[in-house]
Amino acid sequence: MMLNEDAALPSGALPVALLRDHLRLGSGFDVAPDAAEETALAGYLRAAIATIEARTGKILLTRRFNLRLEDWLDPEAQPLPLAPIARVEAVEVVDAEGQVRVVEAGRYRLLPDAHRPLLVPQGAFLPNVPAGGHVTIRFQAGFGESWDKIPADLAQAVLLLAARCYEDRSFEGSAGAMPFGVSALIERWRSVRLLGGRRALRRRG
Structure with missing residues (x-):
């Protein structure tokens, strides 16, 4: 089996502004967004989305x-x-x-x-x-196709994980660890992997 994604998520679909607000970063008329910081925030969001999708098998943005x-x-x-x-x-x-x-x-x-x-x-x-x-x-x-279509707990899990990446960029001492709050938010979305098609589904029932 080989699964491929046709194209990466467009930057405009990422909730960069929501992550900025979550992190309480400066914004407004007197604070121009820093291009490097915006790129970094988008990168943390992409990483968080990919992690949540991999853990749950659920695709967030279509x-x-x-x-x-x-x-x-x-x-x-x-x-x-x-x-x-x-x-x-x-x-x-x-x-x-x-x-x-x-x-x-x-x-x-x-x-x-x-x-x-x-x-x-x-x-x-x-x-x-x-x-x-x-x-x-x-x-x-x-x-x-828009962030407001994603279930609230999964959307919050992405923001929490992206914020963790931003605040602890080295992940020293916790590489690969999933924060407890994120794990709790995604738990109900995690599915058991099945390999036997309809027969396996019948056994599950």
Whole structure:
């Protein structure tokens, strides 16, 4: 499995002003924002967002992803590794020679789930993946395109973690440690990783 993001978050989507306010940094008509500081704050936010997303499997700000699979985990229901899924844009089957076949949208559908959405067939099975080939699922994931669409606890967790990065830039003595307050905020969003498709979901139930 290979998961790729199409493009990095645009700087304009990052809540730099909110982080400045959280840190109580100077602003206003008589204090011009420092370009280097703004860049640094944006960097801390990107790092915090990436960390929260990795810990929870939830994408905060909507963007496009490509998932490549050498074969389906389960041809009756393929789990998608991220949530929430806004929509599946395309499913492409690639043969061993690199020929791409776009699967008709009517042959599959998205089964939404807060933790483990599924791509399911509109029939018995998902399309066959030829030997030596692969399938690519192109989809959009995220709570929304603006910061106010993100659940409050996840948004606060990002600000807390970004502030921690800013205030303790070396992380001496606590490298890789997640602050307790951040862990508490994201706990309900963390999901159990499943590897067995629909069969695993049945066992979970």
